[in-house]
Amino acid sequence: MITVQAPGKLYIAGEYAVLEQNCPAILVAVNEFVRVSISQSKGTSGLIHSKQYSQDSVHWVRQGNKMVIDNRDNPFEYILSAIKFTEQYCLEQAIELSVYDLHVNSDLDSADGKKYGLGSSAAVTVATVKAILKYYNIEASNDLIYKLSAISHYTVQGNGSAGDIAASVYGGWLAYQTFDKKWLTNELKHKKLSTVLQEAWPGLKIQLLTPPAGMDLLIGWSQQPASTSQLVDQTNAKKKSIKTQYEDFLEKSRQCVLSMIEGFNSGNISLIKQQIRVNRQILKEFASLNHIAIEIPKLTKLIDIAEKFAGAAKTSGAGNGDCGIVITDSTSNINELKNLWRENGIMPLNFKVHSISH
Structure with missing residues (x-):
């Protein structure tokens, strides 16, 4: 059994503007975590289980006569997206895939299940990516974990800056500027995932900050x-x-x-x-x-x-x-x-x- 964790985050400044290029924000990682445990499955089927998310409600909207489910607040969508992209990366490294069980546990909600706003979808994405990479014995830099997680998260959410992903990966206090979303979408269409992960992402800036003494x-x-x-x-x-x-x-x-x-x-x-x-x-x-x-x-x-x-x-x-x-x-x-x-x-x-x- 392998267990990894990713911290939650809080925005300090720069909200909304951070969605655009060249607009920095400041975030902080906090000592509340999403933990993901991964282990080889006993049988031929794998399990994804979460203590917190079993009773999760789903939002939906009407588009014409169609009922369209909004999955962006459903944590399982982020877990599945993280699995998909991380395994795609593993396949490109010629790694043979196996069947495993994932167990998710989170501190990022209150005891009665209400969200604090600590970025639980980002933290669960990061923790899932880290767990799978570790399970397949892949040495991964923080930059690689950030990029895989950002792709996984953005694919589900469709908006957002991925600043919360950066806080969950790098920790501490950080200044963050988002990447060019159109560029990324285009690259993913035309290139191998491994290639995109190795590229410099236009606009992306992540800088760790040291808080002043006494603050x-x-x-x-x-x-x-x-x-x-x-x-x-x-x-x-x-x-x-x-x-x-x-x-x-x-x-x-x-x-x-x-x-x-x-x-x-x-x-x-x-x-x-x-x-x-x-x-x-x-x-x-x-x-x-x-x-x-x-x-x-x-x-x-x-x-x-x-x-x-x-x-x-x-x-x-x-x-x-x-x-x-x-x-x-x-x-x-x-x-x-x-x-x-x-x-x-x-x-x-x-x-x-x-x-x-x-």
């Missing part, structure tokens, strides 16, 4: 789950009709995140905090432009309380639920802050940043 990250959960893929669909649908404002949003986000990266590089906590507040405003403007709710009342409360204690706070990820993040330092009374959160129905999550030795 702390707090995470609060709104206790309201959100669907990222559906929110991204809504904003994608509006891009053309608000072209000028959209380009303005991208540029503002880009400058904000680049300043924040500078804060990490120079160890300047106050610059990071300042840019967290700037990014919050940029996202609020973007939300009103798109008529979507990113900062729901519970998250506004979370932020207002954090600001009372000199913390710089904002929504994390697509918003509309899930988590808020706070950057604090020694000036904040963290215990008081968390108590006030609890009184207002916001659950402090005691997650730590998970670094992976490289």
